Amino acid sequence: MQIQRKPDWLRQKLASSEEYQKTRSIVEGGMLHSVCESARCPNRGECWSSGTATLMILGNVCTRRCTFCNIASGRPGAVDIGEPARVAQAVASMGLSFVVLTSVARDDLPDGGAGIWAACIRAIHNKSPEARVEVLVPDFRGNTELLDLVLNAGPDVLNHNIETVARLQKPIRKTASREVTLKVLAHAKSRGFITKSGLMLGIGEQRDEVEAILHDLRGAGVDILTIGQYMQPTAKHEKVDRWVSPEEFEYWKDVALRLGFAAVESGPLVRSSYRATESALPLIMAREQA
Numbered sequence: 001m002q003i004q005r006k007p008d009w010l011r012q013k014l015a016s017s018e019e020y021q022k023t024r025s026i027v028e029g030g031m032l033h034s035v036c037e038s039a040r041c042p043n044r045g046e047c048w049s050s051g052t053a054t055l056m057i058l059g060n061v062c063t064r065r066c067t068f069c070n071i072a073s074g075r076p077g078a079v080d081i082g083e084p085a086r087v088a089q090a091v092a093s094m095g096l097s098f099v100v101l102t103s104v105a106r107d108d109l110p111d112g113g114a115g116i117w118a119a120c121i122r123a124i125h126n127k128s129p130e131a132r133v134e135v136l137v138p139d140f141r142g143n144t145e146l147l148d149l150v151l152n153a154g155p156d157v158l159n160h161n162i163e164t165v166a167r168l169q170k171p172i173r174k175t176a177s178r179e180v181t182l183k184v185l186a187h188a189k190s191r192g193f194i195t196k197s198g199l200m201l202g203i204g205e206q207r208d209e210v211e212a213i214l215h216d217l218r219g220a221g222v223d224i225l226t227i228g229q230y231m232q233p234t235a236k237h238e239k240v241d242r243w244v245s246p247e248e249f250e251y252w253k254d255v256a257l258r259l260g261f262a263a264v265e266s267g268p269l270v271r272s273s274y275r276a277t278e279s280a281l282p283l284i285m286a287r288e289q290a
């Protein structure tokens with residue numbers, strides 16, 4: 001099937017504002033990685049211009065080879081024990097009140113990188129006590145003891161993306177799975193954490209499959225959901241099946257809200273950390289006041 005050219009609703013202007021350049025300077029000056037650039041996020045202009053960025057820890061080389069993802073895969077470098085301090089300093093320099101951290105998968109490490117994850121969260125808390133922290137974690141191969149190392153550091157939101165429907169998990173995610181993702185999310189929810197997950201559309205899914213995976217996520221207790229358009233990063237990646245209309249994204253938002261998700265961001269350009277503060281902060285405040 002020949003996919004049509006990218007529609008107008010997926011076209012974003014390049015950003016070059018002073019705030020954008022400042023954010024870029026802080027990230028690069030701290031020798032940090034940002035998933036905004038590594039994954040070619042279409043919203044990096046909007047987010048960086050507002051002084052926010054999703055910081056990617058544990059390097060920028062992933063041990064997995066998911067067919068939808070533009071982050072480089074291969075053999076990662078050594079763990080940088082100075083990274084937590086630099087991450088915390090970047091958060092303080094940007095004056096962030098809400099921080100999103102993510103990482104590559106580090107299946108080469110005995111702890112999957114959980115130790116550095118915990119150190120980064122604690123360093124942010126120490127340097128910027130008022131900052132809220134959302135973590136978009138890998139699955140740690142379903143090892144809940146490693147996940148607990150991260151949770152014990154006190155993030156405010158635990159995010160782990162399911163990415164696609166059940167049928168497409170193996171061809172799209174390769175070594176990840178629906179079952180392990182749901183296990184990670186359900187475990188975090190059982191410990192009282194606010195949980196979040198994300199889904200791509202336009203990668204070959206059928207309508208009934210989308211509804212089924214939404215039921216799966218609610219069954220695991222997921223609070224916050226993001227739904228966005230899959231966009232093929234390079235010719236080597238999975239092809240786009242279709243461009244999903246803004247109206248269909250609104251339809252799925254309505255479905256998700258009726259299923260009981262507390263917050264839903266659904267639109268062609270939505271990504272995991274898009275409007276993260278607006279989605280999570282009301283839930284964080286309610287949890288703290290309970």
